[in-house]
Amino acid sequence: MIEISALQSPLKNQLAITGSKSESNRLLLLNKLFNQVLTLENVSNSEDSQLMQKALANETDLIDIHHAGTAMRFLTAYFSIQEGRTITITGSARMKQRPIKVLVDALNQLGAEITYAENEGFPPLKIVGKKITTNSITIPSNISSQYITALSLIGTKLENGLTITLDGKIISVPYIQMTIELLNRVGIKAIFEENTITIPFTENIQSEKLQVESDWSSASYYYSLIALSKESEITISTYFENSLQGDSALQNIYAEHFGVISTFKDGSLTLKNNPAFSLENRIELDLINTPDIAQTIAATCVGLKAKCLLTGLETLKIKETDRLVALKNELEKFGAIITITDDSLSIDGYNAYTTVPKLETYNDHRMAMCMAPLAQIYSIRINNEMVVEKSYPTFWEDWTKLGFEIKAI
Template sequence: MTKREIKPLKGPIEALVKVPGSKSITQRALICAALAEGESILEDALRSEDPDLLAQALAATGVRVEFSETALKIGGIGGSPRLSGKEIFMGNNGTGARFFLAYASLGKGTPIVLTGTKRLCERPFKSLIEALRAWGASLSCLEKEGFLPIKIAGGGLSGGEVSLSVSESSQFLSALLLVGPYTREPAVIKLSSPLVSRPYVDLTLAVMEIFGAEVEEREETFLVHQQKYQARHYQIEADASSASYFLAAAALVGGQVTVANLPKDSLQGDAAFAGILSRMGCEVTYDKGVTVTRDPKISLRGIDINMGRYPDLVPTLAVVAAKAKGKTIIRGVPHLRFKETDRLKAVATELRKCEVPVEELEDGLIIEGTDNIKGAEIETYDDHRIAMAFAILGLVVEGMVILNPGCVAKSFPNFWEILGTLYA
């Protein structure tokens, strides 16, 4: 197995970085552009493992996909995917797999099989499958009910009223919303459980609106009328989750980091990370991007926070909390156990290796900050966010080694290159 040693930084940092485009926006825009008629151009679309796998899957249904250095050109198919009998491999891309499952259910042709890595085939799909079947989708789980691999026969979706549990993932709701404009009757989605990760649903609604579709929301019900997405030339903003690692570097090391291409009015919920760092003792300013500053003479402080709206930020927050004075209590994220790995267990296990006191809760973590963090070999569990978060902790700890560093390709292929600029 490959490994990468992280060298600590000496003294405060001052850095200006530009991170790649948002993975969450890119994957939502890909679905909308594929269903639209005409050519869409997605400027600064993220080129990484997850969106590339989704783009390849869409191409297998008749969508024209052209990659360039700075953009994706998508030739839409007007709401009618063509199923080609191929096996579609989605890696460990849970978002892409759930979106594609709903998208392909609109199609016609020879049934296809959607599959992925062993871990993706262990992640939950049951609530989404049941909702799509209620809309008339012909879906057959080939090994275990509620899980990939799934045979998709297509035939279109009826729409109408459907009940949906979103306790495990908001992606189930986003998947139904994205195809809602193309169901035969108005799509009425009633939630049967509290919604986790609400900002990701808001992001879905915002991207749908950019492509010309509107959704009505009343209490726990979403109504999507028959509409058509319009092709767009769309500038995709920076990935707020990717930005979080470099903002965390300023918090941990001291000094100042600016992420140049993340706007103050970002569509992404994870842009809230700068505000979380301000609660811990950092200064946050916005000009051409977002800047986080920490005076090295001022210590970070622990906080008590519900991260249910921002689950992808938990590994990053956890490594910052490891150096903060007092306890940090992270709540409201039981659904993190269904991600690329059980992220709560993974973060707790690796922090303990570094001799950071941590208690694992059913829905979160309690982390006691310490000045006696030790470097360790960090198992990444093929989880990009574990690798990147602990790499940032390595900026203030001797002897931090990241195993399987290539797993960052899932969302941030040039992470190590940009991390290297902090040493300049």
């Protein structure tokens, strides 16, 4: 457990943030599919991306991806088309509780051979690589966009291409668009129109150098920190105004609802307070396209003692933990009065509290990082703080640079 306290205000510093985990993992798999012809710069140093790279280089018959959910989904699809190779892919105890049946069903319908090594519908999986010739599939689109991305990426190497029909409400659309745009960027003419994705078979792509943009989900913690500070300014790199990442919606959300101004210059993003901003009575946001920043926004509201209604959160229940339950448990330690449903979280008021909050992370990197900005207002304690290595290994080092005191308890 660590205790975090703010030492200075206002804050002013510059930080370099690691590359986007979402972009990195897509490009790592794409590069493997096309014989490593891409040179990737600013690849995420997250544990998830490191595990992805190790798994792609692993030549044994057992792959352990620990807590890396993205890697589990992408690699399940990848190994299903590796003809002549049989592997078992497994993970942590929590990974064995995270459903994957929708993706496995879709791959098996295409002609893959995937079976469950333990419990039906969950990892670990035994995968016998096959040549897949079926060129169309319908998949529920209200579960996880990562299933859709996994199919889209391997569709590039199916000899008849792949047409994916999305059935139902499409969630996390920006993540699907990111996949399509990255494919387009390397010359693959993928199309996403209405509820249909068309992926052409592509034999080769051109050798080129690609820079991975830094992670906007990681940027969210600095938006929150500025919102909870006064007269502060933090510059982070490498970020671009025309980002592929859905979480770049932070710019508008935090400008409108929390008074944080975003300014871009030469690949850097500067965040500072809007002195004319005033907080509204109740913040209402639909986060169906940006669920990964919901925890940060909820914690920001608590730091400001703001009321809010956050909707579109149905995918939070199947993440590293049930994030809705975890948020309710931990934010109530600050006196927040919270109600959750299967797809929403509301904060309806605040009670007084006196003790230093001891916050649990539930083995969820975002639970640790979303709470950290609250140290600008309160002295807080966080258990199992190194869970941040999953996506942002230098997180606490960067917060020390910002002037926070972090000590072991």
